[in-house]
Amino acid sequence: MIEIRGVTKRFGSFTAVDNLSLSVRAGEFLTLLGPSGCGKTTLLRLLAGFEMPDEGVILLDGQDVSHLPPYRRSVNQVFQSYALFPHLSVRDNVGFGLRMQNVPAPEAAARVAEALEMVSLREQADRLPHQLSGGQRQRVALARAIVCRPKVLLLDEPLSALDAKLRHNMQLELKHLQRRLGLTFVFVTHDQEEALTMSDRIAIIHRGRIEQLGAAGEIYHRPRTPFAADFIGQANLLQVAVVGRNGTTARVRVGGGLELTVASAELPAGARTALVSIRPEKICISKQRLDTENLFEATIEEEIFQGATDQLRLVTTQGTRLHALVANESAMQEAFHEGDRVYCGLHLDDLVIVQAE
Ligand SMILES: Nc1ncnc2c1ncn2[C@@H]1O[C@H](COP(=O)(O)OP(=O)(O)O)[C@@H](O)[C@H]1O
Ligand SMILES: [Mg+2]
Incomplete structure (x- = not known):
């Protein structure tokens, strides 16, 4: 047209x-x-x-x-x-x-x-x-x-x-x-x-x-x-180093030591550093240990009530700061508060590489 x-x-x-x-x-x-x-x-x-x-x-x-x-x-x-x-x-x-x-x-x-x-x-x-x-x-x-x-x-x-x-x-x-x-x-x-x-x-x-x-x-x-990741919605943008590749996946390390697994298809061959985008609502949070890839522990530094959702500011044991978003659905669900120690999980598909060198 x-x-x-x-x-x-x-x-x-x-x-x-x-x-x-x-x-x-x-x-x-x-x-x-x-x-x-x-x-x-x-x-x-x-x-x-x-x-x-x-x-x-x-x-x-x-x-x-x-x-x-x-x-x-x-x-x-x-x-x-x-x-x-x-x-x-x-x-x-x-x-x-x-x-x-x-x-x-x-x-x-x-x-x-x-x-x-x-x-x-x-x-x-x-x-x-x-x-x-x-x-x-x-x-x-x-x-x-x-x-x-x-x-x-x-x-x-x-x-x-x-x-x-x-x-x-x-x-x-x-x-x-x-x-x-x-x-x-x-x-x-x-x-x-x-x-x-x-x-x-x-x-x-x-x-x-x-x-x-x-x-x-x-x-x-x-x-x-x-720019696209940041302009549409909220995004955690993490600078990472590529530490290894293993067929369909690759390991990347965030400053401070947190290691994550990403799909290697996301990373161009030879890339040594990258910027990873993680949407806050993709971080799965629980007080129980989760059975998932990319499992890490964090403390809730701050909780902000937003109506249907809670915005959580997390700091992982390695010192990485992340924003997460959890639904405020019903009283049947786990409630999170400042100071809580939680497990966080991230699915491979929810780690998106937005830049690599
Ligand atoms: N007639 C004009 N003369 C000089 N500069 C202009 C004129 N129209 C737009 N610009 C400039 O071009 C840029 C893009 O403007 P515009 O298309 O209105 O942006 P947007 O609609 O995305 O806010 C701005 O920096 C604006 O100042
Ligand atoms: Mg305009």
Whole structure:
């Protein structure tokens, strides 16, 4: 549906998008995820035609649109900052595009009603923009873009002004709608949870380049760079020395002496040092000795209550510090407290090498 080939965009001497290539499949929900300033908005503006690339080409549906103006591209964009027609009601703002397309009035009314329902603004349909909150105006902008059902919808942090609960509902609604109508979404966010909740695939953007591209689960479970591991979710990043190989596994040593077994497929031949990423929730903790590979003992230095989970700060007998996350499920389960000595286990597959030399 979209093909970006070697696109570079500079502002003066600053390179905002750096020789970036990316294909977006028809009907997929692709998210551009990255910290503020990494070039996400610039990339969307290049797709929409509000910026022209200095190098590279952009194809939409096989057509080279690199130098076509926005109105000649079949994409629709919801911006981070949105403009509504101040003199039109919410309903008329949302229906505006359909009137321009000469959609018959009964169909237009039904689609507007559906879009307003989706963004929970049915009761505000007759209000004017100045009578709405920031979050409500953002939802109007979203409804206005969705109602036209463009082939590709570009969404630049469209949920950023919403409070947590509404934001979560809208994430699910938007995902549902995208699936049901088979629309192609390119969605921008700096919020990793939002990206994991909504996306088929995620492109992690760092300094104008794609750091990693993959299915949401793949990005989470198999981050391929320290930046990706750290940006998505929480990660314990440990510098290790490779001390031996044995067929399908390898032994690595963390400073202080803690030794762990990793899958040797993770380590390139000849690597002597590496950076291992361990997700906090993958560390299995028990007061009883566990029957597992990568068993070690630790003391709980600090316990932080987080509602559904407890964040534990561990220090192993070798002095390695680790963050762990345990579910706060029921009173039937073991409870952990500061000062407890515990056994920790780690499955081979949960040790991910994100860098090796
Ligand atoms: N029109 C512009 N002129 C100069 N610099 C710009 C312009 N637009 C964006 N930039 C710079 O390019 C970088 C990427 O910006 P942007 O794409 O908005 O990042 P993001 O959306 O990921 O936060 C930033 O450092 C920003 O200051
Ligand atoms: Mg932006």
